[in-house]
Amino acid sequence: MITAVSNKTRFAYGIGDFAICLYWSGVSIYLLYFYTDVVGITPYAAGIIYGLGILWDAMTDPFMGFLAERTRSKMGSYRPYIYYGSIPLALSFILLLWVPPFEGALLFGFLLCINLIHRTCFTIVSVPYSSLTARITDDSDERTILTGSRMIAAAFGTFSISALGFPIVLYFGGGEESLGFIYLGIVAGAFAVIILSVTVLLVNERSFEAAKEQLPSFKEVMSSVASNYPFWIVFSAILILISTFLMFNNNLIYFAKYALDMHEHQGLILGVLNGVTLLAVPFWAFAALKLGKRNTWLVAMALLFIGFCIFYIYPISALNELLYILAFIGLGNGATGVLFWSMLPDTIEYGEWKSGIRTESSLYGFMTFAQKGAIAIAVIILGVALTKIGFVANQDQSSETLEGLKSLMSLIPLVGIFISFVLIYFYPIDRALHQKLITEIQQRGEKND
Numbered sequence: 001m002i003t004a005v006s007n008k009t010r011f012a013y014g015i016g017d018f019a020i021c022l023y024w025s026g027v028s029i030y031l032l033y034f035y036t037d038v039v040g041i042t043p044y045a046a047g048i049i050y051g052l053g054i055l056w057d058a059m060t061d062p063f064m065g066f067l068a069e070r071t072r073s074k075m076g077s078y079r080p081y082i083y084y085g086s087i088p089l090a091l092s093f094i095l096l097l098w099v100p101p102f103e104g105a106l107l108f109g110f111l112l113c114i115n116l117i118h119r120t121c122f123t124i125v126s127v128p129y130s131s132l133t134a135r136i137t138d139d140s141d142e143r144t145i146l147t148g149s150r151m152i153a154a155a156f157g158t159f160s161i162s163a164l165g166f167p168i169v170l171y172f173g174g175g176e177e178s179l180g181f182i183y184l185g186i187v188a189g190a191f192a193v194i195i196l197s198v199t200v201l202l203v204n205e206r207s208f209e210a211a212k213e214q215l216p217s218f219k220e221v222m223s224s225v226a227s228n229y230p231f232w233i234v235f236s237a238i239l240i241l242i243s244t245f246l247m248f249n250n251n252l253i254y255f256a257k258y259a260l261d262m263h264e265h266q267g268l269i270l271g272v273l274n275g276v277t278l279l280a281v282p283f284w285a286f287a288a289l290k291l292g293k294r295n296t297w298l299v300a301m302a303l304l305f306i307g308f309c310i311f312y313i314y315p316i317s318a319l320n321e322l323l324y325i326l327a328f329i330g331l332g333n334g335a336t337g338v339l340f341w342s343m344l345p346d347t348i349e350y351g352e353w354k355s356g357i358r359t360e361s362s363l364y365g366f367m368t369f370a371q372k373g374a375i376a377i378a379v380i381i382l383g384v385a386l387t388k389i390g391f392v393a394n395q396d397q398s399s400e401t402l403e404g405l406k407s408l409m410s411l412i413p414l415v416g417i418f419i420s421f422v423l424i425y426f427y428p429i430d431r432a433l434h435q436k437l438i439t440e441i442q443q444r445g446e447k448n449d
Helices: 007-039 043-069 079-096 104-136 140-173 177-202 218-226 229-249 252-259 263-291 293-313 319-355 361-388 399-425 431-448
Strands: none
Touching: 007 043, 007 079, 007 104, 007 140, 007 177, 007 229, 007 252, 007 361, 043 104, 043 361, 079 104, 079 177, 104 140, 104 177, 104 319, 104 361, 140 177, 140 263, 140 319, 218 319, 229 319, 229 361, 229 399, 252 263, 252 399, 263 293, 263 319, 293 319, 293 399, 319 431, 361 399
């Protein structure tokens, strides 16, 4: 039965992704820079630590999803993990942004260990949180609205950590960035704990449809996922897009600092990119309702392709030129999160319709496993690439290094955008097909009762 969603639930669920993105975007935007320019390790070592940490995160996601889906408590299947995991997650984030008084192999080992701890805590909270979408409602349009609310909060979280991150670091650090990053971890962690408690208190999970013993085995779940081709289309499109877009996001701080000499404007630069992304989310959610998710994705990819072409070709020399281009890229990027996270739950019903097995948290866990695995590989490659083009932190870069940096930031994302466009062109689930799937699944259930 289709479950109506109240505005209170939309708000309470959506705001949780503000907290999640304080961590996710905080790590994505700052960690590589923190390792190279603050801790002082090489880009290669930084890429290895970052990559291994997120690879560990990826490996634990499917097991976390499998465990959460089988949890039965008064709070539901997913909310207990969000509630009890929020404080350890905040503490691990603070420790992640601390410069330890070690050197050499001991420093490398400590940074890697803390990274693994933080990634484990993040998995415990983030996988159950993402899985709540399918547990709140089974209506495709409601999921689009619910996901739109979530993506607005996520974009606002990314905007907040990007626009305020360096101002917090520079203000509280008093010129000492290592101290400033600790304050950044404290501020972000405290806000995240408060916000996640709101989600836990105000969001209700639907009643269990099956006893724990009736749930499919891990082998059956994987078999169902393997035969779900709409899932694989969405899976592949977002995977290639995220892993290639990373080359732009993770290098933007370096580009502004070394190519444009605009380090003091980092908050504004990151804020414009992610602020426009935030403002664009409601527009793309509305477009998805009117044009359909597939068509909206294609339009957004076309805009992103144009934006990255301009970034690569235009000889940026002034702050306002950079901000205009970043705003255009942010406009297109606003669609990716809201569309992906509203398309993914629809593939759950397709998988249930095709195989008779419903996978929620397990599918989300598998998705994030592959997503983070691809990011891990991309980050390691990025660390190697920065080394190959001759990048050395806190020094003047050669013209060849700066040219190589701009190429990394634009040409690789352009390839990912093009592949993503082609894949989603073949995505089959529209509003009519999804409603048909829901109806047939319900009819099967009535026959079995």
